[in-house]
Amino acid sequence: MLDDLSRYLGSESTRQLIVDQLVQHVELALLPLVVGVALAIPLGWLAQRHPLLRTSLLGVANVVYTVPSLAFFVVIPGVIGTQILAPVNVIAALSVYTAALLVRPVVDALDAVPGHVIAAATAMGYRPLRRFLAVELPLAVPVLTAGVRVASVSNISLASVGALLGIGGLGALFTSGFQTSYLPPIIVGIVLVLALALVVDLVLVGLRRLLTPWARAGGAR
Amino acid sequence: MIEFRAVTKRFDDGTVAVDNLDLSVAAGTITVFVGPSGCGKTTSLRMVNRMVEPSSGTILVDGVDVRGVNPAQLRRGIGYVIQQAGLFPHRTVLDNVATVPLLSGWTRRRARARAAELLELVGLPAELGARYPVQLSGGQQQRVGVARALAADPPVLLMDEPFSAVDPVVREGLQDELLRLQAELDKTIVFVTHDIDEAVKVGERVAVFRQGGRLVQYAGPDELLARPADDFVSSFVGRDRGYRRLSFVDGGGIEPAEVPTTRETALATAERAPDAWTLVLDEEDRPRGWLPPRSGPAEEAPGGGVRPGGSLYTRGTPLRGALDAALSSPSGLGVVVDEDGRYAGAVSAEEVLAAIRRRRDEAGAGAGGAA
Ligand SMILES: Nc1ncnc2c1ncn2[C@@H]1O[C@H](COP(=O)(O)OP(=O)(O)OP(=O)(O)O)[C@@H](O)[C@H]1O
Ligand SMILES: [Mg+2]
Numbered sequence: 001m002l003d004d005l006s007r008y009l010g011s012e013s014t015r016q017l018i019v020d021q022l023v024q025h026v027e028l029a030l031l032p033l034v035v036g037v038a039l040a041i042p043l044g045w046l047a048q049r050h051p052l053l054r055t056s057l058l059g060v061a062n063v064v065y066t067v068p069s070l071a072f073f074v075v076i077p078g079v080i081g082t083q084i085l086a087p088v089n090v091i092a093a094l095s096v097y098t099a100a101l102l103v104r105p106v107v108d109a110l111d112a113v114p115g116h117v118i119a120a121a122t123a124m125g126y127r128p129l130r131r132f133l134a135v136e137l138p139l140a141v142p143v144l145t146a147g148v149r150v151a152s153v154s155n156i157s158l159a160s161v162g163a164l165l166g167i168g169g170l171g172a173l174f175t176s177g178f179q180t181s182y183l184p185p186i187i188v189g190i191v192l193v194l195a196l197a198l199v200v201d202l203v204l205v206g207l208r209r210l211l212t213p214w215a216r217a218g219g220a221r
Numbered sequence: 222m223i224e225f226r227a228v229t230k231r232f233d234d235g236t237v238a239v240d241n242l243d244l245s246v247a248a249g250t251i252t253v254f255v256g257p258s259g260c261g262k263t264t265s266l267r268m269v270n271r272m273v274e275p276s277s278g279t280i281l282v283d284g285v286d287v288r289g290v291n292p293a294q295l296r297r298g299i300g301y302v303i304q305q306a307g308l309f310p311h312r313t314v315l316d317n318v319a320t321v322p323l324l325s326g327w328t329r330r331r332a333r334a335r336a337a338e339l340l341e342l343v344g345l346p347a348e349l350g351a352r353y354p355v356q357l358s359g360g361q362q363q364r365v366g367v368a369r370a371l372a373a374d375p376p377v378l379l380m381d382e383p384f385s386a387v388d389p390v391v392r393e394g395l396q397d398e399l400l401r402l403q404a405e406l407d408k409t410i411v412f413v414t415h416d417i418d419e420a421v422k423v424g425e426r427v428a429v430f431r432q433g434g435r436l437v438q439y440a441g442p443d444e445l446l447a448r449p450a451d452d453f454v455s456s457f458v459g460r461d462r463g464y465r466r467l468s469f470v471d472g473g474g475i476e477p478a479e480v481p482t483t484r485e486t487a488l489a490t491a492e493r494a495p496d497a498w499t500l501v502l503d504e505e506d507r508p509r510g511w512l513p514p515r516s517g518p519a520e521e522a523p524g525g526g527v528r529p530g531g532s533l534y535t536r537g538t539p540l541r542g543a544l545d546a547a548l549s550s551p552s553g554l555g556v557v558v559d560e561d562g563r564y565a566g567a568v569s570a571e572e573v574l575a576a577i578r579r580r581r582d583e584a585g586a587g588a589g590g591a592a
Contacts, residue, residue, distance in 0.1 A: 120307030122272055123379075124320050124369075125297035138311045214311040217353035 001183070008184035018173070022192055025169040028090050029159040030200070033152050035091070036098020043099065044106025045132060057103060064100040069093065069158050073165055090162040090169075097158070098151045105147030109140030142215055145208040149201055156197045160189075170196075222248045223269060223377065223409060228278030230264050230434070238264040239434035242278070247426070248376075251403055251410040255420040256430030257457070262413040264434070266379050269411065270299045282377060297325050300370030300378040300408075305386050306362040308354040314340070314365050315350035321373040332372075339368040344398060360391035367399070371406070378410045385414065396423055417458055421446065429454050474576035475543060477536075477557040477566020485509050488527070498552035501527050506563040508533065508556045533558050536565055543573045 008014060047057040072093040082088050113136050121135045163171025173189030176182075209216075223246040230239040238261040246252040254262045267273040268280055271292040280287050287295055300321075308317050318336035323329065340350055343364040354362055363384055370378055384392045400423060403410065414420055420427045421442035428439045431453050438450035449455035481494040485503045493499045499512040510527040531549030534542045534557050546555030547570035554567035 114307075116303050116305045116307040117309060119272070120301070120303045121309070123270060123296055123301035123303065125293045125295075125324050127293050135309060135311075212311070214353045214355075217356050 004182075005184045005187065008182075009188070018188060018192070021168055021170050021172050022196070024087070024167075025156070025159055025171075025193075025196065028087060028162055028167070028169045029094070029155040029196075030152070032091050032094030032098050033148070033155050035095040036102060036151060037148060039095065039099035040102035040106050041137070043103050044110060047103060048107050048110040054107065058107065061100040061103040064096060069097070069161055070164065072096070073161065087162070087167050090159065090165070090167055094155050094158060098155060101151045101154065102144075102147050105143055106140065109143035110136055112143060113139045138211070141208060141211050145204055145211075149204050152200045152204060153197050156193060156200065160193065222246065222281075222283060223411065224279075224281040225265070225268075226279045226281070228265075228268060228275045228280060230261070230268065230273060231276045237434055239268070239275075242434070242436055244428060244436060244439060246409060246411055248283075248409045249407045250425045251399075251412055251423055252426045252428065253420040253424030254411065254413045254428050254430060255415065255417060255424075255457075257432060258415060260430040260432050261434030262415075262430060263381055265430075266381055266411060266413055269377075269379060270296045270301060272296075297321055297373060298375050298377070300373075300375040302363075302366045302370045302378070302380040302383040304382040306354070306366035306383075308362055308365055308369070310354055312353075313350065314345075314352050314354065314357065317354065317365060318350075318368045318372050320369060325373055335372060336368070339372055340365075342371070342402070343368045358391075359387045360395060363387060363395055364398075367402075371402075371408075376409060378408045380410060380412045382413055382415070384419070385416070392419070399423060429457065474579055475540070475557075475568050475572055477568055480552075480554060480567045482564065483512065488512075498554065500530075500552075500556065500564065500567070502564055508558065508564050511550070511552045513551075530556060533562070534568070535560065535562075540573060540577055543568055544570060544577070547573055 009018075043057060047054040073089055076089045076093050077083060077086070080089075080092055082092075117135065117139070118131070121131045126134065159169050160171030160174065162169045163173075163175045170189045170193050173185040173192075177184070177186035177189070225242045225244045228239060228242045229237070231237050240261075242265060254265060256262055264273055268275050269282065269287065271287055271290075274288075282295075282299070308314075309320070312320075315333055315336045318339050319327075319329075319332035322332035322335055327335070337347060337350060340347060345361060345364055345368070349357065349361065349365075354365065357365065363386070366383065367380075370380075384395045387395065396419060412420075412423055424442055426439065427442055427445050429437050429445065429450075431437050438445060438454050440448075440450075445454070446458060449458050481497055481499045482502050483493070483499050485501055488501070493512055494514060496514050498514060501509045501512060503509050508530050510530045512526055513528065528551040531551065532542070532546050532555075534546035534555050536557055536559055543555055543557070546557070547553065547568055548555075550556065552567075554569055555573070556564065557566045557568060559565045
């Protein structure tokens with residue numbers, strides 16, 4: 001077994017292939033994370049400000065999140081007019097997933113900002129947009145990062161499905177392994193997916209600590 | 222100067238929060254809006270800086286109709302202190318105070334220098350500037366709130382129940398500080414509270430509102446206490462003033478009664494009254510606790526029958542202490558002690574209340590003259 005693994009990893013071209021798949025996987029999983037966050041924040045902001053939008057947006061988000069990912073990958077090309085095998089389909093689909101997953105945490109986080117803090121900001125002379133960026137959003141970071149961490153794990157695992165559509169990523173190691181009943185690529189794939197999820201999670205935690213020095217002050221939160 | 226001219230605010234749901242308000246606040250004075258919850262104080266205040274728009278009528282600040290001024294611009298020139306301080310939890314104290322100068326385009330360095338000055342002005346040590354608001358006490362947070370409102374040196378200051386979230390002792394300190402600051406700064410201040418004591422203490426003029434957003438009396442504090450305009454004002458003023466007097470009135474009106482006592486050292490052989498509580502005293506006559514009626518020392522572990530006493534009331538101190546002593550005592554009798562802490566008698570809550578009632582009646586009769 002270990003022999004198999006070391007023989008598999010012994011080949012220069014295989015190692016190169018694995019690195020390529022890893023890079024592609026990162027792209028497939030994390031680009032949507034960034035896009036999804038960027039979409040969810042303004043959507044959450046709108047939802048939080050207008051009661052009608054809130055119900056409808058949160059409803060839509062829930063529905064979207066329950067659509068099976070594979071179906072999504074297949075439908076998206078029809079919607080945005082790309083080739084069925086283009087990586088951009090996976091990226092678009094996962095972005096929509098991420099946004100759908102994150103709208104609620106954004107709304108919840110904004111809801112949790114105390115009313116008197118917002119009123120104080122208004123009374124100081126903040127205009128709404130600046131107030132959102134300078135006061136409400138920073139205060140939403142702790143709740144928001146919790147959501148982003150879930151989304152990042154979910155994306156990293158979902159991005160493997162791209163391989164079923166013949167798009168690269170670490171999922172390709174699984175498919176090739178299954179097709180040839182050869183275990184090493186599958187093991188390497190699993191390990192790398194887990195490691196990637198772990199590293200990204202650590203980065204997110206570090207980012208949160210960096211952005212919220214105030215949350216640790218006084219041990220009040 | 223701030224002028225309300227026939228200002229009415231009717232919310233979308235039909236609630237009339239402010240009803241045809243005509244009032245002018247003189248420049249350089251502290252004017253207090255006081256009244257029960259929901260009488261439209263906050264709404265009136267927020268119409269000045271356009272956080273709420275009036276349904277009809279006009280508000281002028283220094284002769285300028287506020288509707289003609291861009292809201293954000295207007296607000297940067299009007300300090301606002303909100304209940305619970307409303308500090309930004311994610312910014313240090315110094316940066317909280319620097320908020321308005323930064324919004325008005327000052328450089329960060331200059332804004333922070335100004336903020337540091339203000340911390341000093343409101344009596345906070347400079348080290349606190351680096352902390353986050355959660356790391357401050359309630360009273361300190363309120364001071365930061367005041368400093369933040371003053372940062373850009375606005376001529377007008379709106380304060381919405383700024384001290385209501387802190388305990389009474391701290392509150393008095395903050396009130397004194399406000400008066401000291403005002404003597405120095407000479408701002409035009411509108412101060413909202415529902416506490417009549419606070420109103421007459423800090424206000425040069427007091428506007429009493431009642432439910433439905435109606436102004437019932439607008440006068441100096443003396444006149445308000447001496448000549449309430451109607452029953453509403455007199456009950457509002459009278460009721461709270463009674464409580465206030467309770468903290469000042471000495472206990473001369475109560476007569477401590479004798480109760481059965483016993484020495485701590487003689488507990489084992491002590492004679493107890495069959496149906497009265499017995500007060501246990503130490504060698505120096507200081508109260509140690511109470512023995513319940515009919516509890517034989519033989520049935521109890523040594524000293525076990527003694528119940529800890531409540532708070533003690535020192536003769537001659539405010540009546541409030543006597544009430545506390547009576548209510549916290551297991552026997553229902555508050556122990557009265559002299560200045561040296563020696564037993565002097567006991568009073569029941571009923572007696573204290575009767576004394577308070579007598580005092581209040583006297584106070585009510587004398588209010589016109591005293592004020
Ligand atoms: N946005 C709003 N929509 C509808 N009604 C409101 C709104 N804001 C305030 N009110 C109502 O207007 C009335 C006056 O409210 P306001 O907040 O001015 O009272 P207040 O005197 O400041 O009371 P408190 O002492 O409790 O702060 C209340 O009956 C309140 O319920
Ligand atoms: Mg109010």
